[in-house]
Amino acid sequence: MVDFKKRLKNKTVPKKIDPIEIYNSLDRRSETGPLRPSQEKILEDWFSGKKDEKNNIIKLHTGEGKTLVGLLILQSKINSEEGPCLYVCPNKYLAEQVRLEAQKFGIPHCELSTDNSLPDDFLLGSKILITHVQKAFNGRTIFGLDNKSVKVGAIILDDSHACIDSIKDGITIKVKKEHELYKAILNLFSDDIREQGEGSFLEIESGDYNTMLPVPYWTWYEKKDEVIREILKHKESDKIKFVWPLIKDQIANCQAFISGNVLEISPTLVPIGSFGFFSKATNRVLMSATTQEDSFFIKGLGFDVNSVKLPLTNKDQKWSGExxxxxxxxxxxxxxxxxxxxxxxxxxxxxxxxxxxxxxxxxxxxxxxxxxxxxxxxxxxxxxxxxxxxxxxxxxxxxxxxxxxxxxxxxxxxxxxxxxxxxxxxxxxxxxxxxxxxxxxxxxxxxxxxxxxxxxxxxxxxxxxxxxxxxxxxxxxxxxxxxxxxxxxxxxxxxxxxxxxxxxxxxxxxxxxxxxxxxxxxxxxxxxxxxxxxxxxxxxDRIEGNIQRNSVHEIFAKEYAAENYFSLAEYDKACAIMQELCDHFQKNDSERGWYLQQLARYKYRISKTEANTIQKTAFQSNLQLLKPLEGISYNKLEYINENRILRIKKWISQYKDYQEMMISLEGILQDLSFGMPAEKFESAMQTIGEALGFLSQRPDKEIKKGPDNLWCGVENQYFLIECKSEVSEERSEITKYEAGQMNSHSAWFESVYGQVNCKRILIIPTKALSYHADFTHHVEIMRKNKLKLLRDNIKSFFKEFSRYVLHEVSEIKIQAFINTHKLDINNMRTLYSEPYRANGKNY
CATH class of the missing domain: 3.40.50 (Rossmann fold)
Structure with a gap:
């Protein structure tokens, strides 16, 4: 065999480190051509000005060859002896595609062995290891946690937004209601959860998947020791063992949510620092599509704001594909x-x-x-x-x-x-x-x-x-x-x-x-x-540049900093940053309420009294948040002799034209369908009430007591509405539990409002009442056909406005539309509901 190296004038062959030169020297398949201009541009910019930066984001259009760009960057690092180098994909199928790409272009690579051990070629920095996120980001990662993490020179996350979702999933304990941990946590916090919404709690107990409630942060903190003891009983369970090592010392800083069929426990901040192979890597490169918003990398992966603001991208190409x-x-x-x-x-x-x-x-x-x-x-x-x-x-x-x-x-x-x-x-x-x-x-x-x-x-x-x-x-x-x-x-x-x-x-x-x-x-x-x-x-070709969301960047950076201080028990610093976020929004803004709740969660570690005061303010700003331990009251819906038509006109006035109004209405009416999640259905019912000129509330959502929806404000008539949008259409009966819930809410209404005109409607696909159930008040049923009739008449009512200037329709005309489409009070009371059936009779 001829040793050609002996014939070289330079006895050593220097390894190429410019990724473009590397590509030109690869033993590629004949089907591969030269680099595309966009690939060359990215690689030139990276090599000339960004290769030594810790954090880089590369944005290319779909189909422009991001995979090859990433592989060449890692090969450059290997040739520079800056390995080991790791290429991580969102799932194993995409990882296999990347391996096929590497093979096609002649780029040396390796994969995990069948026993999940790390290949020597990776550890020695001679080949790129291609794997998927589920193998890397979990509590038993083969790359090690914290100080035991494998040292990595450069790491690439491909399709990084999908990777973040997978990482979040990998740090969350998620168990079904059949699991003993679910039962233990529900039992441990049952009184606390019930306080957050009695109706919702009963739905959770009955197994309703779409009804969910958070465990209040204050009771979670007080019962953290009991939580740890319960988790330890099941720590070798498949649903827990891959998460437990990551959160075992941060249980107090976790949050829990429970629905009718699943329990979730997760940290309030992704513990990205525990994955030392990523957090301590010399170079971290995130691949992102041009259409994606990269602000989430700040809080999700600990990236700095500048790397998000200044990604590597080909600005000459504004779009790709048809x-x-x-x-x-x-x-x-x-x-x-x-x-x-x-x-x-x-x-x-x-x-x-x-x-x-x-x-x-x-x-x-x-x-x-x-x-x-x-x-x-x-x-x-x-x-x-x-x-x-x-x-x-x-x-x-x-x-x-x-x-x-x-x-x-x-x-x-x-x-x-x-x-x-x-x-x-x-x-x-x-x-x-x-x-x-x-x-x-x-x-x-x-x-x-x-x-x-x-x-x-x-x-x-x-x-x-x-x-x-x-x-x-x-x-x-x-x-x-x-x-x-x-x-x-x-x-x-x-x-x-x-x-x-x-x-x-x-x-x-x-x-x-x-x-x-x-x-x-x-x-x-x-x-x-x-x-x-x-x-x-x-x-x-007329596309203008993307909007720079600098305010969102800064919000994420502050959220990340605040949560990081909180996890380190530096509560005063965490509170100071969160107060800045609160001050960013106007008083009574629902977003301000959201951040006030986070501030109250931090403040609870310093002063429980102050925390409850802040939580009360948060709740008053945003009634969807946690109900404070004490200090809230219900504001009754009072009949006011205000013209219904004026309220309809006020609702219409938020839209600039008829088409915009109808697009919005279509979305609302779609949510008002059986099979929709309860939250969307009940929210749509509230909005439809407002659109029809009623005063409209969601007491169960707003004060955690009472019915799903309550309308009034027209001819001193109240409509108490209980929604069961997720009940299967094959269901044959109204259950004892559902009847009991309606009875409870009817009693609440009577205690607050007294004896007034009230139509009680249960929206559910069946009108047959279980033999074991009974209603204490007169209730009627809205089934699929009646719900469809209501939706159709509402749509027809608003379609009348197409023939007029939207904001100039007279009150007389609107009243005529109401009558024509049977949305007057008499028809609202009689047309859209029917008697329930029990013991072979209609009631």
């Missing part, structure tokens, strides 16, 4: 959610491409199954993806609450339906959303989930897809200027194009049927109409 975002309801009212889903989700053996639906929950499984769609579950999700990629197109595929981590390029998905606004999954996230629904932070997270969904079907610069947005709540969020500002500039422009396209289609439709108008638009994309492609490119 998306026609269609909002069918803007073309015609009959193209609503149900109509579109029933049409597009039907099987079709002649289809030459995939049709995919993304939906936030399993609540609509029955509808999808009846249509013939295939619903992917957690066990077969990647098998379904593989089938689509292999050309199995006959059945539409439904992915539930999977807005990231699945790639459906080219014909795998040419039509993507995003069905309704995403929900949050964890109890912590659901609690935060209920407490601060108009918060910038919550709306950014929702927008981020939507954008993750939008990215599933367009995976490259030349890829294209039709994306259909359905569901009033999603359409409202996407179109309203109050919320669509939270999207990236690229997505805002695509939505704007979608709205324009709907207008163009209506203008040129003549007498065409709404479905034909929609089909013709779709055909133009699928048939690669040159006019559409040129129009799209011209419009997208």
């Amino acid at each position: 998306k026609m975002i269609l909002i069918p309801s803007l073309i015609h009212d009959e193209l609503d959610r149900d109509a579109i889903v029933n049409w597009l989700a039907k099987p079709n053996d002649k289809r030459s491409f995939g049709v995919v639906l993304l939906t936030p929950s399993f609540n609509r499984n029955k509808q999808y199954q009846s249509i013939g769609a295939v619903i992917a579950n957690s066990d077969d999700i990647f098998e379904r993806v593989k089938e689509l990629k292999n050309g199995s197109y006959e059945s539409a595929v439904v992915f539930v609450n999977r807005y990231d981590g699945i790639d459906l390029p080219d014909n795998a998905c040419r039509i993507l339906i995003i069905d309704s606004k995403p929900f949050f999954d964890s109890l912590l996230d659901r609690y935060e959303e209920s407490c601060r629904p108009s918060s910038d932070i919550i709306n950014i997270r929702i927008a981020q989930k939507v954008e993750q969904g939008l990215g599933r079907s367009v995976r490259g610069e030349k890829d294209y897809s039709i994306i259909v947005l359905v569901g009033g709540d999603l359409v409202k969020f996407s179109k309203s200027p109050l919320t669509n500002k939270y999207f990236s500039s690229q997505t805002r422009k695509q939505i704007e194009i979608g709205i324009q396209v709907a207008e163009f289609a209506k203008e040129e439709a003549d007498d065409a049927k709404p479905y034909d108008v929609l089909i013709n638009l779709m055909k133009q994309v699928l048939g690669r109409d040159e006019g559409w492609k040129e129009y799209y490119m011209e419009e997208m």
Whole structure:
């Protein structure tokens, strides 16, 4: 064998450290070409000015080759002898894709062995270790915790936003109601939780999944020793053993939430410092899509504000891929959610491409199954993806609450339906959303989930897809200027194009049927109409820069600093920072209330009396927060002889035009459907009460006593409404528990209001009362057909305004609309409910 090294003039071969030079020297497969301009730009900027910085964020459009950029950066670090180097993906399937990429480009890499031991090639810094987040970020991580962590030179988190979600999941104890720990914690805190909402507590006891309550921070702290003893009994349980090492010394600083079927316990701050292989790594690089908001890296991963403000990105390329975002309801009212889903989700053996639906929950499984769609579950999700990629197109595929981590390029998905606004999954996230629904932070997270969904079907610069947005709540969020500002500039422009396209289609439709108008638009994309492609490119090239959310950056930085001081028992410093956050918002602002509650939680370690005073102020600012130990009172709804029509006009006045009002109304009415989570349903019922000119309250939510909804203010008539939106439509009876709850709330109403005109309505899919149950007051039932009639009449009532200048409709006209659509008090009392049935009789 010839030793060519002997023939070299320089006897040593220096290793290349410039990632572009590394790429040019790799033994790549012939199918690989030169680096793309955007890849070269990122690598040049990193190597010339950022390679020695601890924190870097790289933002590239989908399909621009982020994986290769990351692998080349790590190879540069290995060649510089700055290893070991680690590449972490959100799941094992994406990790396997990255390994295939590394193999294709000839980049040396390794993986964990079958016994989960760390490879020598990784530890010696000679090869990149490619793994997934679940292997790395847990309490028994093979990379070690705290001072026992493996030293890592450089680490990359790919699809970092998805990684944060996985890390949060990995530091949360989550056990079902069958688990002994669930039973023990519910028993330990039953009195404390009941104080936060008697009705909600009874629903939790009955096993209601969507009803949840937090354990108050003060009682959690006082009973922390008992909590530890209960957890220790089960610390080797699969649901606990991977979390316990991370939180065992921080139980006092944890938070707990309990629903009818699950308990969650998690720290108030991600213990990122415990993962020394990440927190102490010399270089940390986060990969992020251009559409994603990176502020969450500050609190979630301990990144500094400057790295978020100044990511590495290719500013010359404003957009990538082609998306026609269609909002069918803007073309015609009959193209609503149900109509579109029933049409597009039907099987079709002649289809030459995939049709995919993304939906936030399993609540609509029955509808999808009846249509013939295939619903992917957690066990077969990647098998379904593989089938689509292999050309199995006959059945539409439904992915539930999977807005990231699945790639459906080219014909795998040419039509993507995003069905309704995403929900949050964890109890912590659901609690935060209920407490601060108009918060910038919550709306950014929702927008981020939507954008993750939008990215599933367009995976490259030349890829294209039709994306259909359905569901009033999603359409409202996407179109309203109050919320669509939270999207990236690229997505805002695509939505704007979608709205324009709907207008163009209506203008040129003549007498065409709404479905034909929609089909013709779709055909133009699928048939690669040159006019559409040129129009799209011209419009997208007008994109302006993304909004800099500096205020959000600073808020996250302060939240992180405050929680960090709190975890170190430096309570005064934590309180001082949290007070600054409180002062950032106006008095009685619900966001101020949220931060006041955090301040009260800190203050409890210093002064319990002061903490309760602050908690009382927080609760008065935001009634969704924890009810303080003492000091709250109920404000009765009093009948005021104020014109109902004036209140209707006041509700309408918040909208600038008819279309904006109807988009909002569609979202509200969609939430007013069986199968919707209780929080959304009851909130919609409150808003509908206001829209119809009533004074409207949610006593159970606001003071933790009384019914779900209460209306009054019209002809001295009260409506006491108990909502059971999540009860299965197959349920045959109203249970003894549900009747008892109505009885309890009726008694509360009588004790507060006395003998007044009150219509008591139970919204539930069945009217049959269990043999074991009885009502103490006259109650009527609103079933699916009556609820639909109410929704239809409300929608018809507001559609009357389309023929007038919205804010100039006379009171006489509005009264006529009320009468025509049977929303007067007499019809409200009689038309939308029916007697319950017991012992073979109607009552």
